[in-house]
Amino acid sequence: MGNKPMxxxxxxxxxxxILELLKYNLEKNGYEVKTALDGAKAVDIAKRFIPDLVLLDIMMPKMDGVETCRQLRDLPELQKMFVVFLTARSEEYSEVAAFDIGADDYITKPIKPRALMSRISALFRRDSKKTSPSNIITIGDLTIDRTSYTISVKGKEINLPKKEFELLYFxxxxxxxxxxxxxxxxxIWGTDVYVLARTVDVHIRKVREKIGEDYITTVKGVGYKFTQ
Structure with missing residues (x-):
């Protein structure tokens, strides 16, 4: 009692x-919680609340979860935020769309609160373990600052979604x-989340579009490397 929310x-x-069920379980586990019934309201609340994590339904009226996620990821102050999609849809293309837009996890309904709390804890735990001797990497015209989750190319600042940033930084x-x-x-995604291999290709392509083709090299039949 009296401790600040985690x-x-x-x-x-x-x-x-569903909002009431999740709010109850999250607060019981020490989280500070806000709720929204639609995507537009969620974006408005997020600008003021600055959440560490968003639990986001995909199928919603007015603005679906994918578009809501896109708008949230465009806000510089939310670059460090986790996004976990909650959905009744289990088709592969829905999962691919979720991860392509920057989701950190994807959970199908019906929701099991204890399992969900475990997945959320795993995300925060993995994030807290990411340490580095230096939070700033400068190579050529590229500077990567993990403290502010920003990068700059030739002095121009560019905001990357969380997973794109972590992939480039790694x-x-x-x-x-x-x-x-x-x-x-x-x-980058950890062993707690099942992600399709093509998600890596999509994120690499998006990073290259923003920083140029010179930094990340494809090694055919093997994978990728950062060229210094």
Whole structure:
């Protein structure tokens, strides 16, 4: 009692009983919680609340979860935030779309509160273990600052979604070392989340579009490396 909440969580779902269930379980586990019944309201709340994690339904009226996630990821102050999709849809293309837009996890309904709390704890635990001798990496015209989750190319600041940033930072920490897709999945997404291998390719392509083609090299039949 009297302890500050561990982390702030925003729950977004168009079904009030689900919001109430998740809010109750999250608060019982020490989280500070806000809720929203639609994506537009979620974006508005997130700008003021600055959540550490968003639990986001995909199938919602007005604005679906994928578009909501896209708008949240565009906000510079939310670059460190986790996004976990909650959905009744289990088709592979829905899962691919979720991870492509920057999701950290994808959980199908019906929701089991204890399992969900475990997945959330695993995300925060893995994030707390990510340490580095230096939070700033400068190579050529590229500067990567893990403290602010920003990068700059030739002095121009660029904001990357969380997973794109972590992928670039990890590769840049290990220049000229080749990593397979499986290596990158394990180091960036972790073993607690099942992610398709093509998700790595999509994230690499998006990073290249923003920083240029010179930094990340494809090693055919093996994987990727950061070229110094």
């Amino acid at each position: 982390h702030k969580v925003l729950v977004v779902d168009d079904e009030e009983p 590769l840049a920490q290990n220049p000229n070392k080749v990593f397979s897709r499986e290596d990158l999945l394990q180091n």
